[in-house]
Amino acid sequence: MTEALVRTxxxxxxxxxxxxxxxxxxxxxxxxxxxxxxxxxxFQHSPGVEPAVxxxxxxxxxxxxxxxxxxxPVQRRHWFNHIALTxxxxxxxxxxxxxxxxTVRPGSKPEIAPSCVVHDILECTEEGILxxxxxxxxxQMF
Amino acid sequence: MTEALVRTxxxxxxxxxxxxxxxxxxxxxxxxxxxxxxxxxxFQHSPGVEPAVxxxxxxxxxxxxxxxxxxxPVQRRHWFNHIALTxxxxxxxxxxxxxxxxTVRPGSKPEIAPSCVVHDILECTEEGILxxxxxxxxxQMF
Amino acid sequence: MTEALVRTxxxxxxxxxxxxxxxxxxxxxxxxxxxxxxxxxxFQHSPGVEPAVxxxxxxxxxxxxxxxxxxxPVQRRHWFNHIALTxxxxxxxxxxxxxxxxTVRPGSKPEIAPSCVVHDILECTEEGILxxxxxxxxxQMF
Numbered sequence: 314m315t316e317a318l319v320r321t322x323x324x325x326x327x328x329x330x331x332x333x334x335x336x337x338x339x340x341x342x343x344x345x346x347x348x349x350x351x352x353x354x355x356f357q358h359s360p361g362v363e364p365a366v367x368x369x370x371x372x373x374x375x376x377x378x379x380x381x382x383x384x385x386p387v388q389r390r391h392w393f394n395h396i397a398l399t400x401x402x403x404x405x406x407x408x409x410x411x412x413x414x415x416t417v418r419p420g421s422k423p424e425i426a427p428s429c430v431v432h433d434i435l436e437c438t439e440e441g442i443l444x445x446x447x448x449x450x451x452x453q454m455f
Numbered sequence: 456m457t458e459a460l461v462r463t464x465x466x467x468x469x470x471x472x473x474x475x476x477x478x479x480x481x482x483x484x485x486x487x488x489x490x491x492x493x494x495x496x497x498f499q500h501s502p503g504v505e506p507a508v509x510x511x512x513x514x515x516x517x518x519x520x521x522x523x524x525x526x527x528p529v530q531r532r533h534w535f536n537h538i539a540l541t542x543x544x545x546x547x548x549x550x551x552x553x554x555x556x557x558t559v560r561p562g563s564k565p566e567i568a569p570s571c572v573v574h575d576i577l578e579c580t581e582e583g584i585l586x587x588x589x590x591x592x593x594x595q596m597f
Numbered sequence: 598m599t600e601a602l603v604r605t606x607x608x609x610x611x612x613x614x615x616x617x618x619x620x621x622x623x624x625x626x627x628x629x630x631x632x633x634x635x636x637x638x639x640f641q642h643s644p645g646v647e648p649a650v651x652x653x654x655x656x657x658x659x660x661x662x663x664x665x666x667x668x669x670p671v672q673r674r675h676w677f678n679h680i681a682l683t684x685x686x687x688x689x690x691x692x693x694x695x696x697x698x699x700t701v702r703p704g705s706k707p708e709i710a711p712s713c714v715v716h717d718i719l720e721c722t723e724e725g726i727l728x729x730x731x732x733x734x735x736x737q738m739f
Contacts, residue, residue, distance in 0.1 A: 327614075392678045392695065411532050418737070419738070420738075451531075452559040538616050539613070547685075567709060569701075
């Protein structure tokens with residue numbers, strides 16, 4: 314079975330990598346988030362949009378997205394579940410992960426939508442993990 | 456404390472086993488899902504229904520369930536949380552896990568219900584993990 | 598990167614510790630929950646309330662909270678996500694975790710609110726993990 318091929322420490326490392334990565338994104342620490350990508354990293358946060366490329370490109374994309382909510386204070390939390398890894402040669406790992414976006418506005422209840430799947434290509438080396446490419450698919454688009 | 460008795464690698468392996476198992480179920484890969492059970496595996500997906508037994512029995516049950524939604528396209532995602540393991544002798548591990556079923560229909564927001572608890576008996580060997588029996592309880596039935 | 602500093606076994610142990618801790622809380626096993634804190638443990642379950650201190654103090658607080666729901670049967674499930682650890686000297690680990698409270702009443706659908714962040718100080722020794730202090734912040738209060 315596929316999961317038997319994944320070293321235990323790699324699995325825990327990927328989980329922890331995602332925890333810090335997504336807490337950085339949700340806290341608006343976009344430079345920190347971009348640094349979890351490779352220098353030439355590719356980030357497509359929604360189906361059909363042009364992907365952001367390179368760390369500065371990812372930061373610019375996130376700032377542009379945030380600007381749309383300037384008059385609408387909102388706290389987002391990206392939840393992940395069922396991280397399924399498929400190792401490839403040369404330290405590359407394909408990672409397929411369920412995601413739900415939790416959106417909270419002041420004084421109101423969280424809205425939990427959309428349901429997504431994250432398709433990552435990860436580079437796993439002795440120095441740690443980096444995202445080479447991230448693509449998101451949305452469950453309601455089928 | 457109970458958790459100290461569980462080897463680290465076992466815990467990560469069970470998490471990863473569940474990730475692949477549930478992604479197979481939600482993708483409609485029922486043969487793959489059934490193969491995560493032992494040959495004589497038992498699967499009771501809802502309280503009060505007769506459990507499906509053996510891998511072919513599990514596949515048949517899932518196909519019958521899916522048929523009910525032939526004219527109602529739907530994407531389900533089974534989320535898991537708080538995997539609590541209690542090892543028994545001979546490589547048997549009891550696993551109690553929170554579950555939420557996320558149901559998405561085209562163009563609409565996810566419905567998140569019911570809240571369940573998964574009660575698994577797992578067989579953990581050098582070759583990997585298999586589910587010997589799975590029983591689901593529903594939180595709204597109390 | 599921060600996550601590289603965390604030993605793999607520590608990460609899996611913390612995850613498993615939380616699984617047992619929160620299943621104890623949600624099952625109403627308050628003595629078991631209190632024992633996951635240090636003897637002088639501090640637990641502030643909501644912003645602005647006086648924290649409960651010591652294990653007997655935590656049990657008393659939880660019993661008092663439960664009494665409010667004597668005529669309102671309810672099953673709560675505290676879901677956790679993205680456990681981000683930052684180790685400190687002397688076996689202390691800061692843990693920042695997303696949380697959603699799933700509340701189920703008989704025959705009805707789960708309510709998923711509020712969205713919170715758990716801020717823990719953990720003591721990690723050879724004997725296992727204990728919570729020294731827990732503070733909860735709520736996302737809708739910003």
